[in-house]
Amino acid sequence: MHLIIYKAMIKGIEQLVSKVFQEQYGEAPIAESIQIQETRKDFEGDFTIVVFPLVRIAKRKPEEVAETLGNLLVNNVLEIEKFNVVKGFLNISLTSSFWTNWLSNLSSINSRLPKAESRGELMVEYSSPNTNKPLHLGHIRNNLLGYSVSEILKSAGYKVYKTQIVNDRGIHICKSMIAWEKFGNGETPESSGLKGDKLVGKYYVAFDKAYKAEILELTASGKTEEEAKKEAPIIQEAQAMLMKWEGGDEKVTQLWETMNAWVYAGFDKTYARLGVDFDKLYYESNTYLYGKDKVTDNIENGIFYKKEDGSVWCDLTNDGLDNKLVIRADGTTVYMTQDIGTALLRLEDFPKIKQLIYTVGNEQDYHFKVLFKILEKLGYSWASNCYHLSYGMVDLPTGKMKSREGTVVDADDLMEEMSQKAKEITTDLGKLEDLEETEKEVLYNSIGMAALKYFMLKVDPKKKMLFNPEESIDFNGNTGPFIQYTHARIQAILRRGKERKSVPFDEFELEEKEKSVLRLVKKLPEIIEESAVNYSPAVLCNYLYDLVKAYNSFYQSMPIFDDENAGQESFRIELTKQAGETIGFCLTLLGINAPERM
RNA sequence: GCCCCCAUAGUUCAAUGGAUAGAACAAAAGUUUCCUAAACUUUAGAUGUAAGUUCGAUUCUUACUGGGGGCACCA
Structure with missing residues (x-):
């Protein structure tokens, strides 16, 4: 209710400024010239009018214009208490009663956000691993x-389907299969106690080792490196196996199914601990032929063309891109073909979705440019809405992670480390000795995961980020645990607050620190929208951190419970409650638990 | 060679063309008979180089330097 009043007030101010300029200086400024923004932290005020753009019309000094406008607004707008001028910036402060009124009429978070599923359907693809090795830091x-982007889009009013494309076929899985046949002695996750994805990964590494040894042997006997790579018996076996798989060979298919099942069981555990989920899975083995059919169907109409050798291409040179191969001369497909098939299948399954969002690393920027262009050429109207949520690589201090060089940071190991560190810190602090052991374990995990998640999400997705395994992730400062801690402390206040009698807020002067918290609480809907528009949890993280800082500063500098001043106490408890709900809500969108105690 | 992305304190990250470029970590100092000190309050420290557009540029344009990625009948 008061949000509307605030917006109307701002609009009224714009009109007032416009009118006064017309009367005093004979010209109304264009809408863009009336710039109203929030006041910067170091200055006093609730919002700021930038007068520089108005100076041209007024033909007065910026300070003079600001002074004139300031007086005008104080005299004409009830909610404005005072103003100050710094250079060309007119900082305006609202009255305390505006803020106390605003808080006492504040409605629930959901009612301040767009109605659920009111803005249409979207599909977000993420994860999409290969099935030959475990998940690592990049996958995290x-x-x-x-x-998080999915959750943010939901809260911004979209219906979101979370999905992945499981890269379950191809030479990579055949490599693991061959190595397992040769060296595995029938090892299974049950027989060795090894997590399924780890077991399959182990044989992928074993393959690579054997392959390298064979190459070495061949080059020693006089072959060139290139020849050796092609002629090594083990790679030829893998290729032969892939052909058999494509031909539907029963024995190969069975092994493929068995080993993939091991991997899925392993992935499921990792996903569960990460706290992510999917509404619908797509498997490459189901979509690649579909894509191939679609391509074949569109050769005659000229969208694709066939070369003499039988390979099929798409000419994108008129769109500033290259020629793109979509079917090899031997009739097999490439990634692009599968991605075409997958996209079309998704739109058949969910005809109402108006956008596909692909969470894939920025090394594939070109691939997605091409994919979207091809879909457009195929005549799909939704193609131009597709979005590649392109994120930067996670680098180590030594450079890129390389699985073959053993420099990958394993996802399960990292999560376990984080949890262990949370346990150490929590035990040292000794605040939770009365909790049950199982409750403690849950909490350690939730704190460790908070550190990890916030660490990854606070960085702008587009930017690459650095992870240094030597300096493990922080638990102090701008971190997940810090935000959780503030939430927990707020819950302690609210538990005590329940025993106090709530009275209407009296008229009293608010402290600057109280206003800072309220300003941020008020900003939540804008932030959700900004995060959604930019597909950026980082925007939400920055906001959340500001809010938590502001609340802690308030908390530290003034008492909440006060027998002498019931109105102020009730106000501060309510402010605490709203800050707590806002923090909890944001944490949920980031996939982070908001503990009651810690 | 062609194309794309990035460059901010010692380090890791912020800043719809607006103010005195914010934080955190690391460094230095302080705050607990009081609601959880995983906190709070201070101090010191940065826009790769050179031009341009603008009343105003970390932000837009161009060149240069340095780093990353992509240009496979790989996935």
Whole structure:
């Protein structure tokens, strides 16, 4: 209710300024010249009018214009208490009663956000791993980003389907299969106790080792490196196996199904601990032929063309891109073909979605430019809405992570480390000794995951980020645990607050620190929208951190419970409650738990 | 060679063309008979280089330097 009043007030101010300029200086400024923004932290005020653009019309000094406008507004707008001028900036302060009124009439968070599912349907793809090795730190960024963006879009009023494309076929899985056949001695996750994805990954590494040894042997006997790579028996076996798989060979298919099932069981555990989920899975083995059919169907109409050798291409040179191969001369497909098939299948399954969002690393920027262009050429109107949520790589101090060089940071190991560190810190602080052991374990995990998630999400997705395994992730400062801690402390206040009698807020002067918190609480809907428009949990993280800082500063400098001043006490408890709800809500969108105690 | 992205304190990250470029970590100092000190309050420290557009540029344009990525009948 008061949001509307605030907006109407701002609009009224704009009209007032416009009118006064018309009367005094003979010219009304264009809308863009009336710039109203929030006041910067270091200055006093609730919002600021930038007068520089108005100076041209007024032909007066910026300070003079600001002074004139300031007086005008104080005299004409009830909610404005005072103003100050710094250079060309007119900082305006609202009255305390505006803020106390605003708070006492504040409605629930959901009622301040767009109505659920009112803005149409979207699909967000994320994770999409290969099935030959375990998930690593790069996948963690992908998963957290995709999950959080999905949740943010939901809260911004969209219906969101979370999905992935499981890269379950191809030479990579055949490599693991061959190595398992040769060296595995029938090892299973049950027989060795190894997590399924780890087991399959182990044989992928074993393959690579054997392959390298064979290459070495061949080059020693006089072959060139290139020849050796092609002629090594083990790679030829893998390729032969892939052909058999494509031909539907029963024995190969069975092994493929078995080993993939191991991997999925392993992935499921990792996803569960990460706290991410999916509404619908797509498997490459189901979509690649579909894509191939679609391509074949569109050769005659000229969208694709066939070369003499039988390969099929798409000419995108008129769109500033290159020629793109979509079917090889031997009739097999490439990634692009599968992605075409997957996209079309998704729109058949969910005809109402108006946008596909792909959470995939920025090394594939070109791939998605091409994909979207091809879909457009195929005549799909939704193609131009597709969005590649392109994120930067996670680098180590030594450079890029490389699985073959053993420099990957394993997802499960990292999560376990984070949890252990949370346990150490929590135990040292000794605040939770009365909790049950199982409750403690849950909490350690939630704190460790908060540190990890916030660490990854606070960085602008587009930017690459650095992870240094030597300096493990912080738990102090601008971190997930810090935000959780503030939330927990707020809950302690609210538990005590329940026993106090709530009275209407009296008229009293607000402290600047109280206003700072309220300003931020009020800003939530704008921030959700900004995060959604930019597909950026980082925007939300920055906001959340500002809010938490502001609340802590308030908390530290003034008492909440006060027997002498019931109105002020009730006000501060309500302010605490709203800050707590806002923090909790944001944490949920980031996939972070908001503990009651810690 | 062609194309794309990035460059901010010692380090990791912020800043719809607006103020005195914000934080955190690391460094230095202080705050607990009081609601959780995983906190709060101070101090010191940065826009790669050179032009341009603008009343105003970390932000837009161009060149240069340095780093990353992409240009496969790989995935």
